[in-house]
Amino acid sequence: MSNRVFAAVAFAIALAIVAASKLIANDYFFSAAYTVLQFVILATAWNILGGYTGYVNFGSAAFFATGAYTTVFLVKAYHPPLPVSIVAGTLVAGLLGLVLGYLTLRLRGVFFAIATLALAVVLFTFVVNWDYVGGARGAYVLQPREVPLGFPRYIHLLYSTMVLMTALALVVARAIETSTVGRGLAAIRDDELAAECAGVPTLRLKIFSATVSGALMGMAGTPFPYYLSYIEPSAAFNLSYAVNSIAMPLIGGMMSWLGPVIGAVLLGTVQQLVQVTISSAWNLLIVGVLLVLFVTLAPNGLMGWVEAWRRRHPSRPRTRGRRDTQAKDAGFPPSRE
């Protein structure tokens, strides 16, 4: 499937989902689905840098909060419509990824990881001390009373926005994965020195991937203040965003765009259930334990199992690709490009 066809199909499905959801009367569904989709975007974005390029980002929460607080700032200053906040938040978070990548991606990979960890703490400190966006007290971002486009309630609009943004994130991730850029990123992941020697512009590609990844995380955060109506630093910078966006691709499988989606939908749904039935502290514990179990026992995630099963049953149509691309092609039909 070419990327254009994939994009058309993805957006068609997204619109169909939005249209079909109008039949659902239960407001809780929209709220829960919003959270799960938010995790799909975060996991997909994390995977562009983590899964494709092999660089760990522990600061998903920082990028997410950058998007959210861009919205807060804009709402306080200009009251722009939601799409403007989304675009602005995406750009600011992308810029953050660019700067952080430029400063630390030239060094050993682990320094980038440490810098992202520290980034979350510092941005948190910064926001807590910044009174204009509410500081430590937090800020109210009220949902507009009139809902545009004929949606019955504002949460329906936010949910629909999230569906479309998810489609966009998946299209971007798949486009990167199947392009020359994606092959360059995979080369960096497998052996950076060899890639550099073969003429892959490693630094430029790494910074590109950090920028796109950061921008998508920021995009996921932009509607968040509207979703909660009230935002405070510890909600936006919650460590659970960081741990979830790492755990989800690892559990689903990091080699293709589908892995993070599977991981996010599974883990996101489980968390919604646990949060309602038991408590939110327990659901964090579950995510942590699953992360450690998968990373030690099933390092290629669920998609890795699918691929291993396929290799043991060669009667099934084999996907294209050599051994070194492994699970990369598992899960979607052979490509025609």
Place this chain on the structure above:
Amino acid sequence: MDFSTALVLNAIIAGLLLGGFYAAVSVGISISFGMLDVVNIAHPAFIILGSYIAYIVNDRMGLDPIVVSVVLSPLFFAFGMLLYRIYYLCFEKRGQESLRGLAFFFGILFITEVLLLLVFGVDYRMVQTRYSETTWRLGVVDFPLRLAVPFLVSVVMVVSVQLLLTHSFFGRAVLAVAQDQLALRLMGVNPVKIKERAFALSIATAGVAGAFLIVIQPVQPAIGREFIGLVFAVCVLGGMGSIWGTLLGAFVLGLAESFTSTFFGPSWSPAVSFGLLLATLALKPAGLLGR
């Protein structure tokens, strides 16, 4: 004028005392990250764990937290050996430490934090010692014993780690692991065993540093995160794998934080370590005393 001199003097003393404590917090990272190349980002979580163990014993039996932590350090040592075993078998042996190993330690950090949260809740806990309320005064300068006692013990600890590393067979083997594992193998030493013990030593220092932490300030499960940036900043600033560098880096960071909180307010101090870390990475990645 007199007032500001006193303020500056007190900021310097507080910074140095704090720096001594930071050295104890970071010396473990200097060993595991600087020498063994094991990026243990869960180190701060073990420090908090040490704080809570010291707290329980102090609360139930009224024993001094620092003495308790030193007596219990073999427990942390054993735990460190176990943790390195798992890490080695699952990641280092398969060559997956760069991404999955990091994710593993992140998961451990998270689990430790959430477990402490579930058991102890979000309340701040503190300990009672005979010296925590006492402050010595020399002219205009204050020496709160709550800071000075951990300072002394931690400097002793860091210096003994340095002496152990340079004056014993084990220590030299650790330094050799950092330089050339193959050569070490040719000398008939198993680098995995050496790394296992050195890593265990780093976790043991985390346990003791945890007791210092709870003597200095009240502890809550989530404050471990603030130390992640700090320990790596100290380690990189001082120069990877250099214990003297760690001591120096810790004093620099302590002074920087003390001045920031004296002149700009304490709510800004978490940003200092990150700023120093970024500046070091951008300007002098080898650190102050790096090779």
